[in-house]
Amino acid sequence: QVQLVESGGGLVKPGGSLRLSCTASGFTFSDLYMSWIRQAPGKGLEYISYISPSGTDIIYADSVKGRFTISRDNAKSSLYLQMNSLRAEDTAVYYCARTARQGDYWGQGTLVIVSS
Amino acid sequence: DVVMTQSPLSLPVTLGQPASISCRSGQTLVYSDGNTYLHWFQQRPGQSPRRLIYRVFNRDSGVPDRFSGSGSGTDFTLKISRVEAEDVGVYYCMQATHWPFTFGQGTKLEIK
Numbered sequence A: 001q002v003q004l005v006e007s008g009g010g011l012v013k014p015g016g017s018l019r020l021s022c023t024a025s026g027f028t029f030s031d032l033y034m035s036w037i038r039q040a041p042g043k044g045l046e047y048i049s050y051i052s053p054s055g056t057d058i059i060y061a062d063s064v065k066g067r068f069t070i071s072r073d074n075a076k077s078s079l080y081l082q083m084n085s086l087r088a089e090d091t092a093v094y095y096c097a098r099t100a101r102q103g104d105y106w107g108q109g110t111l112v113i114v115s116s
Numbered sequence B: 001d002v003v004m005t006q007s008p009l010s011l012p013v014t015l016g017q018p019a020s021i022s023c024r025s026g027q028t029l030v031y032s033d034g035n036t037y038l039h040w041f042q043q044r045p046g047q048s049p050r051r052l053i054y055r056v057f058n059r060d061s062g063v064p065d066r067f068s069g070s071g072s073g074t075d076f077t078l079k080i081s082r083v084e085a086e087d088v089g090v091y092y093c094m095q096a097t098h099w100p101f102t103f104g105q106g107t108k109l110e111i112k
Helices: none
Strands: A003-007 A010-012 A018-025 A034-039 A045-051 A058-060 A068-073 A078-083 A092-098 A110-114 B004-007 B010-013 B019-025 B038-043 B050-054 B067-072 B075-080 B089-095 B107-111
Touching: A003 A092, A018 A034, A018 A092, A018 A110, A034 A078, A045 A068, A045 B089, A058 A068, A078 A092, B004 B089, B010 B019, B019 B038, B019 B089, B038 B067, B050 B067, B075 B089
Parallel strands: A010 A110, B010 B107
Antiparallel strands: A003 A018, A018 A078, A034 A045, A034 A092, A045 A058, A068 A078, A092 A110, B004 B019, B019 B075, B038 B050, B038 B089, B067 B075, B089 B107
């Protein structure tokens, strides 16, 4: 069955960096777009980025453009989100999701807290 | 950005009764490939979102048939024919036609 397991969250100071990982199983990872979506505590959902199977088609929400970098390693069935220049408003649970337009499976999420 | 407006935001329902959630988009959601990328998600307390309905009316595998989706263009609806206790949670519509993909504010379903 499809499984997506995020890791790498934690507490970081404003201006700091963090790298999130998502390990996929149960499907052919290299065939599909993958995405990152976040949810601030007690708030709604924000779609922040997606990447094509080859990594050549990448898009970001304006709120993270220039600070976050999505990438993937198909050999390891892994998706990554490098987050730099973190701000308090980046505090959220970060989910990886399978595909872009379909968003059919989501992981359990990893919590990122940006605070001094 | 395409604004997705859900109503109601709070939905108290008696067990066994029907429920309906409306989702309206600020622009048509028909994509250039002819598909309408409007999905519905359920987020139970303490869990990650789970997709229930994709592309307006297609039910995901394992989703009870008491859930149904309908609509077109800019107006969409999620219906639950008979609410059960396990349906408690927050329901979101999401459009994936226009970037950035956007979600409705969420509708919190609770048992009366």
